[in-house]
Amino acid sequence: xxxxxxxxxxxxxxxxxxxxxxxxxxxDDILVLGEDVGKNGGVFRATDGLEAEFGEKxxxxxxxxxxxxxxxxxGLAMNGFRPIAExxxxxxxxxxxxxxxxxxxxxxxRTLGTFTVPMVIRxxxxxxxxxxxxxxxxxxxxxxxxxxxxxxIPSNAYDAKGLLIASIEDPDPVLFLEPMRCYRSHKxxxxxxxxxxxxxxxxxxxxxxxxxxxxxxxxxxxxxxxAKEIEEEEGIHCDVLDLRxxxxxxxxxxxxxxxxxxxxxxxxxxxxxxxxxxxxxSLINDTSFLYMRAPIKRxxxxxxxxxxxxxxxDYLPNADRVKQAIIETVRF
Amino acid sequence: xxxxxxxxxxxxxxxxxxxxxxxxxxxxxxxKELYVMMLRARMFDRKSVNLQRQGRIxxxxxxEGQEAAQVGSSLVLEEGDWMFPTYRDxxxxxxxxxxxxxxxxxxxxxxxxxxxxxxxxxxPPAVPIASQLLHATGxxxxxxxxxxxRGSIVYFxxxxxxxxxxxxxxxxxxxYNAPVVFFNQNNGFAIxxxxxxxxxxxxxxxxxxxxxxxxxxxDGNDIFVVYFETKKAMDRARRGEGPTLIEAVxxxxxxxxxxxxxxxxxxxxxxxxxxxxxDPLLRLERYLQNKGYFEESWKAQVEEEITKEIExxxxxxxxxxxxEPSDMFTHVFETPTWSVQDxxxxxxxxxxxxx
Numbered sequence: 001x002x003x004x005x006x007x008x009x010x011x012x013x014x015x016x017x018x019x020x021x022x023x024x025x026x027x028d029d030i031l032v033l034g035e036d037v038g039k040n041g042g043v044f045r046a047t048d049g050l051e052a053e054f055g056e057k058x059x060x061x062x063x064x065x066x067x068x069x070x071x072x073x074x075g076l077a078m079n080g081f082r083p084i085a086e087x088x089x090x091x092x093x094x095x096x097x098x099x100x101x102x103x104x105x106x107x108x109x110r111t112l113g114t115f116t117v118p119m120v121i122r123x124x125x126x127x128x129x130x131x132x133x134x135x136x137x138x139x140x141x142x143x144x145x146x147x148x149x150x151x152x153i154p155s156n157a158y159d160a161k162g163l164l165i166a167s168i169e170d171p172d173p174v175l176f177l178e179p180m181r182c183y184r185s186h187k188x189x190x191x192x193x194x195x196x197x198x199x200x201x202x203x204x205x206x207x208x209x210x211x212x213x214x215x216x217x218x219x220x221x222x223x224x225x226x227a228k229e230i231e232e233e234e235g236i237h238c239d240v241l242d243l244r245x246x247x248x249x250x251x252x253x254x255x256x257x258x259x260x261x262x263x264x265x266x267x268x269x270x271x272x273x274x275x276x277x278x279x280x281x282s283l284i285n286d287t288s289f290l291y292m293r294a295p296i297k298r299x300x301x302x303x304x305x306x307x308x309x310x311x312x313x314d315y316l317p318n319a320d321r322v323k324q325a326i327i328e329t330v331r332f
Numbered sequence: 333x334x335x336x337x338x339x340x341x342x343x344x345x346x347x348x349x350x351x352x353x354x355x356x357x358x359x360x361x362x363x364k365e366l367y368v369m370m371l372r373a374r375m376f377d378r379k380s381v382n383l384q385r386q387g388r389i390x391x392x393x394x395x396e397g398q399e400a401a402q403v404g405s406s407l408v409l410e411e412g413d414w415m416f417p418t419y420r421d422x423x424x425x426x427x428x429x430x431x432x433x434x435x436x437x438x439x440x441x442x443x444x445x446x447x448x449x450x451x452x453x454x455x456p457p458a459v460p461i462a463s464q465l466l467h468a469t470g471x472x473x474x475x476x477x478x479x480x481x482r483g484s485i486v487y488f489x490x491x492x493x494x495x496x497x498x499x500x501x502x503x504x505x506x507x508y509n510a511p512v513v514f515f516n517q518n519n520g521f522a523i524x525x526x527x528x529x530x531x532x533x534x535x536x537x538x539x540x541x542x543x544x545x546x547x548x549x550x551d552g553n554d555i556f557v558v559y560f561e562t563k564k565a566m567d568r569a570r571r572g573e574g575p576t577l578i579e580a581v582x583x584x585x586x587x588x589x590x591x592x593x594x595x596x597x598x599x600x601x602x603x604x605x606x607x608x609x610x611d612p613l614l615r616l617e618r619y620l621q622n623k624g625y626f627e628e629s630w631k632a633q634v635e636e637e638i639t640k641e642i643e644x645x646x647x648x649x650x651x652x653x654x655x656e657p658s659d660m661f662t663h664v665f666e667t668p669t670w671s672v673q674d675x676x677x678x679x680x681x682x683x684x685x686x687x
């Protein structure tokens with residue numbers, strides 16, 4: 001980073017607000033809409049201050065209706081605006097699933113590009129913050145399976161701003177998932193100016209030769225912790241990847257890493273069956289089968305609804321489960 | 333409630349004017365245009381059913397009987413307005429300027445069929461039920477924010493009023509005062525389920541009360557009332573006075589699609605009787621005759637012109653050539669992702685090998 005760039009120390013949720021404000025100052029056609037996004041600034045304060053700066057015509061408190069928010073955003077998007085629609089929690093997106101699956105994701109395709117839907121859907125997600133039932137679901141796989149929509153998940157403040165700006169600039173619909181556990185877990189220096197982090201590119205957070213650890217969202221902190229501890233305890237050196245985008249996935253980064261280490265553990269908090277981890281396994285098979293020295297392991301949430309918060313820690317993958325998987329893989 | 337939403341009518345079944353409110357505007361020129369456009373819609377529909385029977389297009393969704401509702405409402409639109417049809421509204425899209433060739437291509441399964449002529453804001457037919465009401469609201473809201481006097485019209489059937497998106501659409505439009513006309517064609521059946529099993533309310537128009545917007549119930553087979561009342565609603569929207577819910581009570585003579593058999597769920601005698609009583613074309617023809625505007629030779633000439641137009645569209649459809657499989661890959665995103673591109677490349681290689 002050049003020394004000329006002015007930065008400020010921000011939490012991830014502040015960086016998300018900053019991304020929207022940065023873009024809204026530049027472009028009048030960007031709207032923010034959702035439940036409680038105006039006066040209240042969003043239940044997580046992600047839109048804090050935006051209504052004060054941009055007015056209630058651009059930061060819109062909508063009726064409480066998820067399908068309505070997405071459906072009207074589709075109409076706005078194809079008629080000249082760039083809506084950023086907030087779902088209060090990803091677990092509340094189910095009523096809007098129809099709008100996303102049957103319209104937002106396929107209008108470009110159905111009309112051979114005549115109508116397009118340049119919109120962003122933002123949604124907090126994930127367990128571990130002691131939220132009530134349904135609020136904590138990780139259903140990213142529902143959307144990576146959906147043709148015509150990109151799925152982006154930052155794990156830190158710097159990436160969050162750059163990825164959200166890239167998502168707003170993207171000509172296609174983007175689902176931007178915000179791990180609640182990362183909202184305020186740490187601060188990073190974030191440039192005040194506009195910058196982008198490319199959609200579809202993952203990040204290598206740590207170099208290591210023995211095994212590749214792959215995660216996204218809140219699980220990135222879990223694999224970082226596991227990598228640190230396993231190095232100290234067992235002398236195992238991990239290559240640590242944050243995928244950042246689940247669709248399209250960074251095939252090259254994954255292939256390059258596993259071809260070096262010959263081993264991989266994939267960690268996600270969503271249920272294992274039908275989870276995005278399976279796509280990573282499949283991608284490794286396609287690109288790197290002959291390099292592998294052990295079967296690929298997945299550490300995931302269970303095939304159960306995310307439980308109520310008194311037992312959610314028993315649901316979530318943690319560093320101990322990841323370390324166990326690392327040891328089994330390395331000693332295979 | 334039903335008495336608060338009486339069915340408005342201008343022209344009764346015998347072609348007699350029963351409401352003189354708009355009589356000064358019911359010129360010979362307008363009347364003939366309405367008739368020609370209805371005839372065109374009907375001939376298009378019949379041709380489509382025949383093409384399906386001959387295997388020249390796939391499953392088709394007929395609308396015969398609903399011409400007044402579709403033509404009368406769409407003829408009030410102006411350049412730049414938005415239209416959100418369902419899969420049964422070709423009469424409306426054709427009238428608003430969709431290409432007949434592309435409508436045939438749609439039912440032949442060609443992606444090109446969803447593409448309207450340049451500059452025509454006609455959305456592809458909504459296949460899920462009621463979801464398009466929200467798109468119409470969003471597009472209209474956008475026009476309002478841009479400060480234009482354009483608006484949206486959105487079509488949906490009686491079954492759609494049971495869906496959540498119907499209510500969300502009306503609610504959003506009401507809250508934002510969006511320039512939308514919600515145009516319901518109550519044809520009495522959601523595939524096989526009659527209205528009385530769909531809802532307890534006697535009218536659809538009355539549902540507008542909950543959203544504090546005007547609700548109007550029309551004889552949907554009377555093209556005059558459809559035309560003038562839709563125009564009134566659209567003008568209201570253009571003036572910034574917000575959305576309107578219109579219920580046009582009509583009837584489809586045929587099946588839900590060419591793949592089902594209506595005799596299983598309703599009395600076929602009713603359809604026969606309807607053709608002779610409530611039919612929108614016959615009614616307007618009677619009016620034209622009463623006014624002395626109608627001559628058989630004129631009708632024959634009009635029919636001939638429409639036949640030529642439709643035959644040409646069929647010819648163009650059949651001359652269009654094979655569908656382009658690359659369309660499947662090249663429009664998923666503005667720039668294909670690697671997985672789409674890889675699959676496209678593999679597809680191309682496979683096709684090349686086979687040739």
